[in-house]
Amino acid sequence: MIDREKRIENAQPTKAEPPAAEGARSEPLETPDLVDRIQRLQAEFENYKKRVTRESGEREDRAVDRFLLDVLPLYDGLQLAFENYNRDHDANAFVSGVERIFAQFEQILTGHGVAQIDAHGQVFDPALHEALMSLTSDQEKNVNIEVFSPGYVRNGRTLRPSKVGVSQGPALAPEEEE
Numbered sequence: 001m002i003d004r005e006k007r008i009e010n011a012q013p014t015k016a017e018p019p020a021a022e023g024a025r026s027e028p029l030e031t032p033d034l035v036d037r038i039q040r041l042q043a044e045f046e047n048y049k050k051r052v053t054r055e056s057g058e059r060e061d062r063a064v065d066r067f068l069l070d071v072l073p074l075y076d077g078l079q080l081a082f083e084n085y086n087r088d089h090d091a092n093a094f095v096s097g098v099e100r101i102f103a104q105f106e107q108i109l110t111g112h113g114v115a116q117i118d119a120h121g122q123v124f125d126p127a128l129h130e131a132l133m134s135l136t137s138d139q140e141k142n143v144n145i146e147v148f149s150p151g152y153v154r155n156g157r158t159l160r161p162s163k164v165g166v167s168q169g170p171a172l173a174p175e176e177e178e
Helices: 002-010 031-088 091-111
Strands: 114-116 129-136 144-149 152-154 157-160 162-169
Touching: 031 091, 091 114, 129 144
Parallel strands: 129 162
Antiparallel strands: 114 152, 144 162, 152 157
């Protein structure tokens, strides 16, 4: 019986350790190795953020450059029209030149998917129109009766809303008000 008691005293509980995954490190990372690895990952992430910011700025610059290349011929045309007008003082030729430049400008806008919002006589839509005033008129209530400044959309998105005057509806006669 003493033998049995000694064996029980000497027996130590054993921990069941999970089997190590194949290819996994069997020993824990040393603290300096872990710190070094974290610092490297942090540096890589900082470099990634800087690269993305730089590339984003470059994309914006290229987009602006493409737009300017579309607009520069308009500038050149206006400059030439004014030089010719100053030299010849021919108002008809100047107006004709400006009309051609205006047509080029419309082509550029259309090529970029820009369209003017048809606001006059339309029902007021706050996504497309900005009401500057409310007016009494013969039109139904909430109908745009005056356009102060046209609005524009591009690919279904409002670039600038039309600035409009909106109908309050017909004015009530004094006997109808009571």
